Amino acid sequence: MIVSLGDLMVDAYFQIPDRRNPRTDTQGRVELAAGGSAANFAVWIARHGRKSGLIGRVGDDFLGRALVSDLEHEGVCPYLAFDPDADYGTGRVGVIVAADGERDMVCDRRANARLSVEDIPEDVVAGAEWLHISGYVFLEEAPAKAARHSIEIACEAGVPVSIDPAAYSFIQALGRQAFLKLCEGAAVILPNLDEGRAMTGLEQPEDIASCLLDHFPVVALKLGAGGCLGMARQWSGTGTAGISTGVKGLVAAVRFAAAPTRVVDTTGAGDAFDAGFVLEYSRGAGLAASLARANEMGARVVSRMGAR
Numbered sequence: 001m002i003v004s005l006g007d008l009m010v011d012a013y014f015q016i017p018d019r020r021n022p023r024t025d026t027q028g029r030v031e032l033a034a035g036g037s038a039a040n041f042a043v044w045i046a047r048h049g050r051k052s053g054l055i056g057r058v059g060d061d062f063l064g065r066a067l068v069s070d071l072e073h074e075g076v077c078p079y080l081a082f083d084p085d086a087d088y089g090t091g092r093v094g095v096i097v098a099a100d101g102e103r104d105m106v107c108d109r110r111a112n113a114r115l116s117v118e119d120i121p122e123d124v125v126a127g128a129e130w131l132h133i134s135g136y137v138f139l140e141e142a143p144a145k146a147a148r149h150s151i152e153i154a155c156e157a158g159v160p161v162s163i164d165p166a167a168y169s170f171i172q173a174l175g176r177q178a179f180l181k182l183c184e185g186a187a188v189i190l191p192n193l194d195e196g197r198a199m200t201g202l203e204q205p206e207d208i209a210s211c212l213l214d215h216f217p218v219v220a221l222k223l224g225a226g227g228c229l230g231m232a233r234q235w236s237g238t239g240t241a242g243i244s245t246g247v248k249g250l251v252a253a254v255r256f257a258a259a260p261t262r263v264v265d266t267t268g269a270g271d272a273f274d275a276g277f278v279l280e281y282s283r284g285a286g287l288a289a290s291l292a293r294a295n296e297m298g299a300r301v302v303s304r305m306g307a308r
Helices: 037-047 062-074 110-114 122-126 135-139 141-157 168-174 176-182 193-200 205-212 269-281 287-302
Strands: 002-005 009-015 029-035 052-059 076-083 091-097 103-108 130-134 161-164 218-222 228-232 244-248 251-256
Touching (some): 002 037, 002 141, 009 062, 029 062, 037 052, 037 062, 037 076, 037 130, 037 135, 052 110, 052 122, 062 076, 076 110, 110 135, 110 141, 122 141, 130 135, 130 141, 130 269, 135 141, 135 168, 168 176, 193 218, 205 218, 205 228, 205 251, 218 269, 228 287, 251 287
Parallel strands (some): 002 130, 009 091, 130 161
Antiparallel strands (some): 009 029, 091 103, 218 228, 228 251
């Protein structure tokens, strides 16, 4: 089973017209959908025929129960704790989608912020094929401890760990070295360009990936409209027509251009990218094939509204 750990949310998408009526109603569109970075990842894994599980925390409320039902419908095994405190109900996100597909998000983490070491099913982590961590768990002390506990269990059991850093602003506030310390033990790091810059203090993608390779065996850097760049300490896999590859010593580098697509909404593209990479890399497909799958899945998500 490929297990993810982290946030589970209800997403509310607001498509707001350019002109609004002050102090009264404005006609627009509001869509509700199941979301959360770790949950999105888990759903994509299950949709591609692999056994998938999610560790997290939701409110003991109708939203939490609806999200559990949705996960089960998608084929994801939910290992979720229910928070009984009404003040810490199920997490929710307001997503304001712009005309160019970019989005601003207002996050209300609620129960996600109270994930604890006691919520971690240690046997599930130790018996997993792969553990994926959504970096949002590092935002608060208790979930961060739960994530570190899970990483330590995974490493002791020989389970590979991947991490999506999730929020460059948090990395900047915490500091690069402190954040890297939280990520110790991960085999694969999956940042976007802003997160990579925050983690290294560098600007250019090649420099960022090379620097991160000092801390992680495999780096898959998301570049948005610029595609993606991967580096690994050991070469595994072969080049494919149209792929730029280079080998320097024991380091392999692969870069893809962005897959052609019309950008409608970028929400969840990184989660799908992560899932695509792990789907391939976990079965030994190699760096190039894993990046190709990740690139394709990320492009598919941005071509329509919603994270899934």
